[in-house]
Amino acid sequence: MKIIVCVKRVPDSESRVNAAADRKSIDTQGVKFVLNPYDEFAIEEALRLKEAAGDGSVTVMTLGGDDSKETLRSALAMGADEAVLLKGQTSIDGLGTAEKLAEGIRGREYDLILFGKQAIDDDNLQVPAMVAELLELPCATVVVELQVADGRATAKREVEGGHEVVEFALPGVVAAQKGLNEPRYASLKGIMMAKKKPLEEVDVGDAESRLELIEVTNPPERSAGEIVGEGPEAVPELVRKLREQAKVL
Amino acid sequence: MASFDGVDYFDLDSLLSEEERAVRDTIREWVDNELLPIINDCYIERRFPKELVPQMAELGIFGSNMPEKYGCAGLNNVAYGLIMQELERGDSGIRSFASVQSSLVMYPILEFGSEEQRQRWLPSLARAETVGCYGLTEPDHGSDPGSLTTRAVRDGDDWVITGTKMWITSGSLADIAIVWAKTGELDDPGSIRGFIVETERDGFVAKDQKGKLSLLASDTSELSLQEVRVPSSNLLPGSSGLKSALMCLNQARYGIAWGAIGAAQACYGEALSYARNRTQFGRPIAGFQIQQIRLVEMLSEITKAQLLALQLGRLKDRGALRHTQVSLAKRNNVDMACEVAREARRLLGANGILIEYQSMRHMANLESVYTYEGTHDIHGLIVGEDITGISAVG
Numbered sequence: 189m190k191i192i193v194c195v196k197r198v199p200d201s202e203s204r205v206n207a208a209a210d211r212k213s214i215d216t217q218g219v220k221f222v223l224n225p226y227d228e229f230a231i232e233e234a235l236r237l238k239e240a241a242g243d244g245s246v247t248v249m250t251l252g253g254d255d256s257k258e259t260l261r262s263a264l265a266m267g268a269d270e271a272v273l274l275k276g277q278t279s280i281d282g283l284g285t286a287e288k289l290a291e292g293i294r295g296r297e298y299d300l301i302l303f304g305k306q307a308i309d310d311d312n313l314q315v316p317a318m319v320a321e322l323l324e325l326p327c328a329t330v331v332v333e334l335q336v337a338d339g340r341a342t343a344k345r346e347v348e349g350g351h352e353v354v355e356f357a358l359p360g361v362v363a364a365q366k367g368l369n370e371p372r373y374a375s376l377k378g379i380m381m382a383k384k385k386p387l388e389e390v391d392v393g394d395a396e397s398r399l400e401l402i403e404v405t406n407p408p409e410r411s412a413g414e415i416v417g418e419g420p421e422a423v424p425e426l427v428r429k430l431r432e433q434a435k436v437l
Numbered sequence: 438m439a440s441f442d443g444v445d446y447f448d449l450d451s452l453l454s455e456e457e458r459a460v461r462d463t464i465r466e467w468v469d470n471e472l473l474p475i476i477n478d479c480y481i482e483r484r485f486p487k488e489l490v491p492q493m494a495e496l497g498i499f500g501s502n503m504p505e506k507y508g509c510a511g512l513n514n515v516a517y518g519l520i521m522q523e524l525e526r527g528d529s530g531i532r533s534f535a536s537v538q539s540s541l542v543m544y545p546i547l548e549f550g551s552e553e554q555r556q557r558w559l560p561s562l563a564r565a566e567t568v569g570c571y572g573l574t575e576p577d578h579g580s581d582p583g584s585l586t587t588r589a590v591r592d593g594d595d596w597v598i599t600g601t602k603m604w605i606t607s608g609s610l611a612d613i614a615i616v617w618a619k620t621g622e623l624d625d626p627g628s629i630r631g632f633i634v635e636t637e638r639d640g641f642v643a644k645d646q647k648g649k650l651s652l653l654a655s656d657t658s659e660l661s662l663q664e665v666r667v668p669s670s671n672l673l674p675g676s677s678g679l680k681s682a683l684m685c686l687n688q689a690r691y692g693i694a695w696g697a698i699g700a701a702q703a704c705y706g707e708a709l710s711y712a713r714n715r716t717q718f719g720r721p722i723a724g725f726q727i728q729q730i731r732l733v734e735m736l737s738e739i740t741k742a743q744l745l746a747l748q749l750g751r752l753k754d755r756g757a758l759r760h761t762q763v764s765l766a767k768r769n770n771v772d773m774a775c776e777v778a779r780e781a782r783r784l785l786g787a788n789g790i791l792i793e794y795q796s797m798r799h800m801a802n803l804e805s806v807y808t809y810e811g812t813h814d815i816h817g818l819i820v821g822e823d824i825t826g827i828s829a830v831g
Contacts, residue, residue: 202442220442258455265459373467376497376510376520379459 189244189336191234193268193302194289194319195227196278197252197259198309207404214404221255223262226304228371229364234302235267236369237336245269247296251278251288251395257387264382265374271387277394282314284395289315290322291392298359300341305330305363316363326356329363441469441526444702446740452747453515460516464523467496472527477792479654485530486654487610494565498524498535500543507547508560515750518695522746526699529802530655536696537606538562540688542569545615545631548684549675554633558613570611572602572634572660573682579604580815581830582617583626583679587662589618596620596672598632598665604809608658609643611636615673616662617682631676632667640665651805687760690810691753694766695746697774697806698739700799704774704781705735707795711785722784731784735777742770761823768816775803 199205200220208215223231234246248263249272250256260271274292278285293301301323303316313329320327332351333344336358345352346365374382416426431437443450443465450458471489479486493499502517503509512520517539525532543562546554561567578585587600598618608614614634621628634641640663649657675681709732712723722728749766752758778800782789789796807813818829 200442261455262459265463373496374459374463375495376460376463376501376512376516377505379456379463380505380510380512382459383456 189238189241189300190247190298191237191244191300191302192247192249192293192296192298193227193230193234193263194315195231195248195250195259195263195304196224196307196309197221197250197256198224198307201225201308207406211403211405212401221259223259224304224307224309226306226308226364226366227263228266228304229366229368230302230304230362231263231266231268232369232371233334233362233364234300235372237300237334244299247272247298249274249289249292251276251285251292251392253277260387261382262374264385264387265378266372267374267378268385270385273387273389274392275389276392279395279397279399280310280312280401281395281397281399282312283318284397286315286318286322288392288395290319292390293319293323300336300358301325301361303361303363305365316361320361323361325359325361327361327363328354328356330365331362332365332367334362334368441465441703441706444705444736444739444743446736447744449740449743449747453519457513457516457519460512461519461523463496464498464520465526467492468523468527472524472531476528476531476654477798480528480798481653481792483649483653485534485607485610485656489531490534490565490568493535494563497563499538499565500547500559500563501539503539503543503547503559503563507555508563509543513750514691514753515747518692518746518750521692521696522699522702524699525696526703528654529696529700529799529806530652532692532696532699533606533652533655533806536689536692537571538565538569540692541571541685542613542615544688545571545673545676545681545685546633549631549673549681550633551670551674553670554673558633567612568607568610570605570607570614570658570660571685572605572608572614572616573686574604575601576603576659580812582682583629585617585619585629586623587616587618588623589620589630589632591620591669592666594669595666596632596669598634598662598667600662602660602662604646605643605658605660607656608660609645610656611643614641614660615685616660626679627677629676629679629682631673631681633671633673634662634665634667638665638667651801653801683760686810687763690763690767690816691749691758693806693810694749694763694770697767697770697803698742698746700803700806701735701739701742701774701777704778704796704799705732705739708732708735708781708784711788711794715786728784731780735780738773738777742773745769759823761820764811764816764819767811768813768820771803771807772813775800775807778803 200222203219206215238244246268247270248268251274306313317327328343330346331343335342339358342355416422497510500509501512505511546558575585589596589598616632616634619628620630642661643658646657712728713721715722745766781796822828
């Protein structure tokens with residue numbers, strides 16, 4: 189079972205991120221970057237599939253600069269066997285990024301390509317499906333359960349109000365949703381081993397963009413809360429405000 | 438995702454390697470996800486969370502700075518220190534467990550054990566299939582361990598050990614104890630040797646220490662050895678005199694110098710967040726001068742302690758560390774953490790006495806940390822002798 193997992197370096201969701209002075213990017217000063225949390229589910233699933241199959245390999249791949257090597261090594265520390273850095277910048281246009289990833293994947297052997305369902309930085313939710321399309325592969329997104337047997341995969345997907353089960357022939361693309369599994373912690377031995385595992389670098393150039401970035405802004409400051417009153421007598425006024433002002437009821 | 442991003446006012450992260458940061462972040466995340474959600478209940482129930490031990494072993498925490506050939510991760514000492522820091526950010530009791538297993542049980546076997554003993558015990562201790570404790574201190578022999586009265590008497594091919602050990606972390610949980618006993622006359626500290634004693638042996642009894650007001654989520658026990666018979670192969674052949682026992686403590690103290698920073702960070706983080714959110718007189722109490730100065734004092738002291746610990750670790754990794762430097766760092770950093778915890782508790786006002794806030798738990802724990810592994814005062818005298826050339830204890 190040969191599995192490729194595509195990952196991304198993103199700001200930690202605990203970090204406070206601000207628009208940079210040029211309003212075209214974010215200010216990375218003091219921002220901690222981590223492996224995209226949804227990608228952890230993808231890596232964990234790949235490791236479990238490989239362990240269940242008893243053989244095979246897990247390759248992690250990313251498009252990015254040298255700083256993405258740290259992200260790849262986080263995945264290697266979890267247990268991936270090898271890493272590929274496609275050197276070039278990602279694009280705000282998901283298709284540009286998908287093209288570079290597809291280019292990096294073509295010519296490699298694989299049974300399955302796994303992604304996190306979205307990167308938590310730009311929230312495009314585009315790349316897994318686009319890579320599948322470019323490689324002419326079946327694609328299941330927002331997957332919470334995955335079974336692989338005899339060259340076929342069965343994936344349970346989250347859909348509005350329920351689940352949907354799809355089946356497809358391998359190779360294919362799967363985008364992992366939270367709940368697919370419980371990602372393991374990188375062990376301390378794993379962290380030490382990560383730097384000894386192969387990390388291939390391929391120059392692919394920057395991803396193209398069909399979108400022009402106009403402006404990056406911070407969300408508006410949250411206005412202060414309002415205390416309507418105290419005790420049961422405040423309830424009618426609270427309900428009125430929730431209904432008429434906040435329009436949530 | 439880590440919900441705690443550390444206290445790092447001077448970008449000390451830039452002085453750490455990628456692996457060191459990765460190790461710290463892994464333990465930090467584990468503490469956030471696994472330890473912090475249960476620690477308050479454990480503390481109130483006076484229970485060591487032993488269900489976490491297999492996970493800690495899986496992560497590779499025990500003996501993490503020891504060689505890979507014994508099933509350990511082979512980390513450097515800075516990474517080891519960062520692990521202690523993060524564990525103690527959770528609770529001093531958990532860090533104590535890890536310190537004892539690693540520095541007081543695995544270390545003496547690595548340092549003074551035969552190759553056979555290392556092979557037999559180290560991988561099992563790393564996986565925590567064996568839990569260990571360390572018996573040096575006795576009821577009447579604390580700061581002056583050279584006067585200990587536990588005896589080991591040779592009888593044919595065996596050693597027969599009799600004595601009482603006190604304040605033994607993990608004593609009731611342990612499968613083996615590293616016991617220090619005199620093989621010669623009671624006035625001869627040079628005859629002190631270390632023994633591996635399986636706790637299931639006849640005559641070995643561990644009794645929970647009742648009445649503690651500190652380290653409530655830790656097992657502290659008294660060990661009683663009544664003519665416990667061990668084969669001569671249980672003697673640590675390389676151990677020789679009190680010095681060997683003190684070498685182990687030096688390893689543990691090194692980890693404590695780091696651990697205390699974690700407890701202080703937890704208290705500072707809690708105090709800062711509380712001060713920003715707690716409103717009195719119409720504004721957050723963080724807007725009052727007295728609380729700002731309080732917070733800045735905490736931050737300054739934590740930052741200095743961090744730099745001290747980091748250089749301590751770099752010296753240790755270089756093989757250039759002197760034990761007197763460990764004494765200074767343990768003394769300084771634990772005292773710092775005690776002060777930070779107390780000030781944080783005060784800033785929290787009445788809420789500060791509740792278990793749902795961390796500061797008082799840390800404050801109570803740190804009183805033990807201040808006292809064990811060489812008290813604050815004894816470490817002062819160790820450094821005092823080093824700089825003056827005169828011993829204050831004779």
